[in-house]
Amino acid sequence: MTTTMSTHPIPAWDGHDFDELLALDALADSSGPAGSTTFRTRCGDANNHGRAYGGQILAQALAAAARTVPAERACTAMQFMFLQGTLWDEALDLVVTPLQDGKRFASRHVRGVQRGQRLVLDAQVSFALPTAAPAHGAAPPVALEDPEQLPSPADLPAEWQDAVKRAVGYHFELKPALDFRLAAPPPNLALELPEPRIRFWIRARRPLGDDAALHAAVFAYLSDWWVNYPATGGHQAEAQAKDGLYVASLNHAMWLHRPVRADEWLHFDSISPAAAAGRGLSVARVHDRQGQLVASATQECLMVPREG
Numbered sequence: 001m002t003t004t005m006s007t008h009p010i011p012a013w014d015g016h017d018f019d020e021l022l023a024l025d026a027l028a029d030s031s032g033p034a035g036s037t038t039f040r041t042r043c044g045d046a047n048n049h050g051r052a053y054g055g056q057i058l059a060q061a062l063a064a065a066a067r068t069v070p071a072e073r074a075c076t077a078m079q080f081m082f083l084q085g086t087l088w089d090e091a092l093d094l095v096v097t098p099l100q101d102g103k104r105f106a107s108r109h110v111r112g113v114q115r116g117q118r119l120v121l122d123a124q125v126s127f128a129l130p131t132a133a134p135a136h137g138a139a140p141p142v143a144l145e146d147p148e149q150l151p152s153p154a155d156l157p158a159e160w161q162d163a164v165k166r167a168v169g170y171h172f173e174l175k176p177a178l179d180f181r182l183a184a185p186p187p188n189l190a191l192e193l194p195e196p197r198i199r200f201w202i203r204a205r206r207p208l209g210d211d212a213a214l215h216a217a218v219f220a221y222l223s224d225w226w227v228n229y230p231a232t233g234g235h236q237a238e239a240q241a242k243d244g245l246y247v248a249s250l251n252h253a254m255w256l257h258r259p260v261r262a263d264e265w266l267h268f269d270s271i272s273p274a275a276a277a278g279r280g281l282s283v284a285r286v287h288d289r290q291g292q293l294v295a296s297a298t299q300e301c302l303m304v305p306r307e308g
Helices: 054-066 158-168 212-222 230-235 234-241
Strands: 022-024 038-040 074-082 093-103 105-113 119-130 180-182 197-204 245-256 266-276 279-288 293-305
Touching: 022 054, 022 105, 054 074, 054 093, 054 105, 054 119, 054 212, 054 245, 074 180, 105 234, 158 230, 158 234, 158 245, 197 212, 197 230, 212 245, 230 234, 230 266, 266 293
Parallel strands: none
Antiparallel strands: 022 038, 038 093, 074 119, 074 245, 093 105, 105 119, 180 197, 197 266, 245 293, 266 279, 279 293
């Protein structure tokens, strides 16, 4: 008998515990390809558009893939396509299919389905055993400041929040699970970025223990937070003169160069090399507090004038 992937209401995540957001139920029978395993989410995290926040499904897809590989194989990369808006208040079924199980690497395909046949995401996730090999990493662009000394979003001018939210839909409110600080913000973020670049620090507030798979999944969640703002922030003045921009993630990729601790401060240096034809690309380098490059991330977003 095959498990039916039907409508299955779920509650909203309370924003406190990542373990709760990433808890998945393995279904006894899978309707996916032969050899696949299906996991079902237990709660959802809504964004400003009334859909699931992109970081939620990035993290849940990675967590599902990690459940199917040995613990000693750490996540190294994920390529991800947002196919259509995920309904945050309905369970997401994540169908994980093995692509490779070699001596050193393992690869998984993840397909996200709602309402039985509504395909919302497609991802490939890679894992590998640690290997002693030559290494290097690009240095931070500037001397890194102490994130603890930077103002929290609540301390920034209220007019910044109103202007940014009205223009491009970004907001400064944080989930209780997150800590976020803008590094060297421009003199007036209510106007627009002087260049398509932004630096920020982010981390999970609560200790996450030593499970590498959990840290990788939480990093996936964090990697969607403000990473594509450089693509949109330079166009705020134009957007404010109209009805603002509708911004939504289209695709996302991340590479974990070294073990990442998502409960310690991570510095994102995100720059947008191009925006055209309604799409903006952002590329981020991620350093830890010691200045070591631990990860990279890219995201392409939809950025089009709102109608009405």
